[in-house]
Amino acid sequence: MASGEDSQIGRKIIEYKLATADELAICKQRLKEQQESGRRLKLADVLLEGGYITRSQLERLTKSLDDDSMYRPAQQIPGFQILGKLGQGAMATVFKAKQLSLDRIVAIKVLPKRLSENPEFVDRFYREGRAAARLNHANIVQAIDVGEAGGYHYFVMEFIDGDTVYDRLSDNRRFEEKNAINIVLQVARALAHAHSRGFIHRDVKPKNVMITKDGQVKLADMGLAREVNDYETATAEAGRAYGTPYYISPEQIRGEINIDFRADIYSLGATFYHMVTGKVPFDGPTPSAVMHKHLKEPLVPPDHLNTSLSAGIGEIIEVMMAKKREDRYATTTELIDDLEAISQGGAPFQARKKYDQSMLKSIADTGEMVSIPTAEDLSPTPPNTTNWTAILMLAAFLGLSVLLNLAQCVMSGK
Numbered sequence: 507m508a509s510g511e512d513s514q515i516g517r518k519i520i521e522y523k524l525a526t527a528d529e530l531a532i533c534k535q536r537l538k539e540q541q542e543s544g545r546r547l548k549l550a551d552v553l554l555e556g557g558y559i560t561r562s563q564l565e566r567l568t569k570s571l572d573d574d575s576m577y578r579p580a581q582q583i584p585g586f587q588i589l590g591k592l593g594q595g596a597m598a599t600v601f602k603a604k605q606l607s608l609d610r611i612v613a614i615k616v617l618p619k620r621l622s623e624n625p626e627f628v629d630r631f632y633r634e635g636r637a638a639a640r641l642n643h644a645n646i647v648q649a650i651d652v653g654e655a656g657g658y659h660y661f662v663m664e665f666i667d668g669d670t671v672y673d674r675l676s677d678n679r680r681f682e683e684k685n686a687i688n689i690v691l692q693v694a695r696a697l698a699h700a701h702s703r704g705f706i707h708r709d710v711k712p713k714n715v716m717i718t719k720d721g722q723v724k725l726a727d728m729g730l731a732r733e734v735n736d737y738e739t740a741t742a743e744a745g746r747a748y749g750t751p752y753y754i755s756p757e758q759i760r761g762e763i764n765i766d767f768r769a770d771i772y773s774l775g776a777t778f779y780h781m782v783t784g785k786v787p788f789d790g791p792t793p794s795a796v797m798h799k800h801l802k803e804p805l806v807p808p809d810h811l812n813t814s815l816s817a818g819i820g821e822i823i824e825v826m827m828a829k830k831r832e833d834r835y836a837t838t839t840e841l842i843d844d845l846e847a848i849s850q851g852g853a854p855f856q857a858r859k860k861y862d863q864s865m866l867k868s869i870a871d872t873g874e875m876v877s878i879p880t881a882e883d884l885s886p887t888p889p890n891t892t893n894w895t896a897i898l899m900l901a902a903f904l905g906l907s908v909l910l911n912l913a914q915c916v917m918s919g920k
């Protein structure tokens with residue numbers, strides 16, 4: 507009896523015209539005789555022994571069989587012709603395809619079957635997919651359609667002919683400063699568009715930042731429902747060796763429910779950090795070690811790793827990656843202002859303002875600040891005098907900060 511594998515090989519041999527139907531019949535007969543005499547052979551062995559195919563032809567045949575079984579779900583999608591595989595992520599496989607009706611090339615993300623067994627996920631997948639298709643921005647991979655065929659759910663999107671920031675970061679390479687600012691700025695514009703329409707990406711990372719051949723940046727996977735919560739996704743990704751939770755925000759790690767745009771700002775900050783230093787912001791032997799550092803460990807300032815970095819970049823990244831989201835940019839537009847400023851050689855005013863504010867806040871919270879001891883401080887004082895000193899210093903600091911900002915604005919002509 508021919509096994510399933512034997513009959514598939516047989517079919518391919520004919521399809522590729524490596525043997526005629528008669529020759530194949532002879533091989534099958536020989537296989538049967540050999541098997542009856544107790545030899546455990548496969549059709550492929552007989553074809554090899556008989557000199558019908560070479561070993562490298564057999565290898566190619568087996569690979570194309572593997573591809574077929576992987577392509578099958580995608581091949582069932584009506585109206586699209588699958589052209590090849592583009593990539594594999596934690597949750598799905600992405601194919602290059604031709605949309606026959608419009609005669610254009612698209613990318614199709616096909617979800618594994620297990621996800622269609624989760625009605626809640628399927629519902630979210632369609633809702634978010636349809637909503638994402640209404641977003642339209644030059645820096646966002648355009649969502650085209652969502653659908654289901656043969657039990658598989660899929661997401662059709664604009665095909666990007668290019669590579670990802672991830673590809674360009676391999677071997678500890680880093681981006682030239684100007685280039686990095688330009689890319690991050692385009693992602694920030696994509697995010698501002700999405701955020702203003704109520705979308706949060708939740709998975710900004712180098713693999714989701716694509717760059718076309720002519721240098722345009724495209725943020726991928728916008729509005730795509732995720733399988734499980736962020737913490738689980740991060741762990742699962744690490745487990746399956748697709749990545750580690752290098753870019754996830756502290757609030758996503760904590761499993762907070764009300765994730766907002768500031769999670770995207772953190773992840774873009776972590777991506778920016780990696781781009782300009784060549785190193786991820788926090789590393790560790792396990793996903794949980796990395797996540798623990800996102801929560802607790804102070805960030806090594808990016809300009810400590812890359813001393814040639816201009817100061818403004820470091821300030822921006824540190825505000826983007828503040829552990830408490832209140833300490834990050836208050837809007838994505840503020841981030842864009844700073845990125846535009848430094849790309850023109852200016853200073854990141856919004857980050858400085860943020861820095862001043864959090865400094866003032868910590869003074870106000872603790873009622874303490876580092877001060878040079880005066881003769882008065884050295885003499886015994888009643889307890890509430892210290893508070894007066896702090897309040898006075900706070901007021902002076904506030905006034906000075908406002909003055910400084912005003913002066914900077916006047917100088918930059920804004």
Ligand SMILES: Nc1ncnc2c1ncn2[C@@H]1O[C@H](COP(=O)(O)OP(=O)(O)O)[C@@H](O)[C@H]1O
Nearest residue numbers: 592593594595596598600613663664665666713
């Ligand atoms: N629209 C697209 N056009 C071209 N290639 C794409 C597109 N979307 C995704 N890819 C490729 O497929 C790979 C897998 O994508 P995805 O499933 O989103 O996983 P991840 O983002 O985790 O890498 C990407 O890394 C990228 O190389």
Ligand SMILES: [Mg+2]
Nearest residue numbers: 713714726727
């Ligand atoms: Mg992706």
